[in-house]
Amino acid sequence: MTASFRALRRLALLAVATALPGLGWAQDVLVRNASVHTATARGTLDASDVLVQGGIIRAIGPGLAAPAGIETVEAGGRPLTPALFGGITDIGVEEVSGEAATVDSAVKLEEQPQRPEFDVTLAYNPDSVLVPVARVEGIGFTALGAANGGGFVAGQGGIVRLDGGADPIGPRALFVRLGASGSELSGSSRAAQWMLLDQMVAEARGRIAADSPHALLTPAGRGTLARYLAGNGRVVVRVDRAADIRQLLRWAERERIRIAIAGGAEAWRLAPQLAAAGVPVFVDALSNLPAGFDQIGATLENAARLHAAGVPVSFSQDDDASHNARKLRQLAGNAVAHGLPWDAALAGLTRVPAQAFGVADRIGSIAVGQQADLVLWEGDPLDVGHYAERMWLGGRAVPMRSRQTELRDRYLRQEGLPAYRR
Template sequence: MSKHTLTPALLALSLLAALPAAAQNLLVRGATVHTAGAQGTLHNTDVLVQAGRITAIGSNLSAPAGVVVVDAAGKPLTPTLFGGISELGAEEVSGVDDTADTRLQLGPQPTRPEFDVTLAYNPDSILLPVARAEGIGFSALAPNPGASFVAGQGGVINLDGYSTPLAGRQLYVSIGGNVAGQSGQSRAAQWMLLAQMIDEARGNIPPTSPHALLTPAGRKALSGFLAGHGRIMIRANRAADIAQALDWAGREKLSIGIVGGSEAWKLSSRLAEAKVPVFVDTLVNLPSSFDQLGARADNAAILARDGVAVSFMQAGDGAHNARKLRQSAGNAVAHGLPWETALAGLTSVPARALGVDGQLGSIAVGQRADLVLWDGDPLDVAQVAERLWLGGVEHALRSRQTELRDRYLAPAGSLPRAYQPRPASSR
């Protein structure tokens, strides 16, 4: 047999190893179920999972034969949490270029809305288990501005380690002083260039024009968003920029979301009326740039009070620090955001805004069984996730970080710790 040839038996084993684990038939009994949906919080409630889906929610549910029963003992059960808008799944080390795939640097046509960063998604990223250990089950993989302030497309990923990105796409556009270098050193030019791109996508400027900004593929991609096939996510913080975005979306009849929104509270009524969701970073609560002079700690509370759908994100290295989203939501509660609204901001609100609420983001019959059992308040960073299921498959809450911890906390042996076998608890 050639060394490059697999026997049928070995081939079968290799294929089986690549398949996801089988979904568990599961009954979580006696939990405090935070549905993040219309049913609100249900006390002493059971959740039945079969074939990876939630099939029943109620009290004293019977356990069908072969179903694993987990006694929650009143502990909180929530949907898996949102990991924010970040590079998670397309970046390993932000300072190492060949592990970071979220920025496009091309010329002579640097504006490429057809760029889809989800094609670089790595379900084996070592950052995914780190996020899962914090109860995170889904995230928005997004491109970062490169040669253009129109960064390209992103999508929702499930952190089960097997899935391709979920259906639906978002187009990410940055507006403000931090991307002025990609638009002739003026944010006014950003709106000018966007207007031309829309004209091109609508066929008002011929593709052969020497001044065209888009490739044929770019025109096609942008025209899809203009037709309502996906949400355009506007990264902006200054109130004046958010107001321009609302005017622009109204004129062009576009579905948009605001990412960042440090000064969004100034426009809460307009955002609510336009039904524009806002993804805020509550850890940015002091002026840190001229675009964020109006940053304040109760931004999320003001927005929610006026009817804006509020979710959370992190404005820096979010792939490595997705765990801070719980802290962000907890800080918002400390500054006036209702607890249930904050939990929805980590579950059902982002799922709905990103077009995947038919699959995840809430505990309801028919939804994917993406669940987390906590040892206490999930918005309190002193509490931890005890067990996590994605599509009914339980995932061990371990990562490269916990394996290193266990290895170097273990008693010294005959060999240096770096050469010792992995602890049994990590296998």
């Protein structure tokens, strides 16, 4: 191998490393003169700078001195926010929902279908084509949620940053589905869900012998559930009906389990109780018509009413969430249009989900010491008429490209049309 060939090979490897967000080195950058939406108690800092060194936010304030050789990005007063939350999704564990070979989000076993030990993060693919699709929209992290296969206790998931890294961050969460949508997985009755949950808790706490012929859980499942019963991780429950939420609150208080609610179409009816219990709710802010009897009380004011009562509000969606993570900005903007304060909506896309999943010490806000997961916007990030101009994850600039943008540009060129400009 000649010296020139070795040099070219090193350059090629370096190019590959720097092209992939999960590899290479953090970038030092100074974003100057931005409207910095911190998603903290500091609120919005107008005409402020953010200094990033070694992938970490080192300073925030007006007129920061630029260290020698650092890249400076002039924001011109445009909004700078933390990287956004993509909701509870299957990004990285699902490519094509209609092709079973590409979907790894659920486990379906005939015997002992309740498998809390199932951990969907083990199937996460950081090279999924859905990752850059989400990043183009300013999304920097998502909660991988185990989907229901054979049981209403789906299994575990957790937070992944869409930076090309292969591993989740923070504690795992356990995902459960209650109400009408889970009744077919629990003896065709929502009442049976509580019966089965109580038995699983009894098994995990040793009140039912591990070798009982009627055991619902494997030894690994008992150990997993026992960790959540000890407060190590949050149980995320997909539930809509107010009556079911009431039972869930009673069960969680009795068993001392930390819960969150996903969906919660009728959660506003129990807003004071949810606030008192400190239960975050991930709402679909576009839900205003009942898709079934569990959503009779659906309203576009759900998020605003919950927030007014003191409930931590974030956003998620149940239908095709992985391929439509970009819609979360629309959900937040819609909630603002129906009474949710703008800052609370941004917090619902940043700080609130980070807190709910136990990773707020690393992501979800713009603060000194946080990882530099930042997005510079062309305009209001909660208005879908505007877009993300630049993005940094861990201080590293992310290419604002995806398979869709590459196809768009390819066919525009073939047709001889002018290049697309955002």
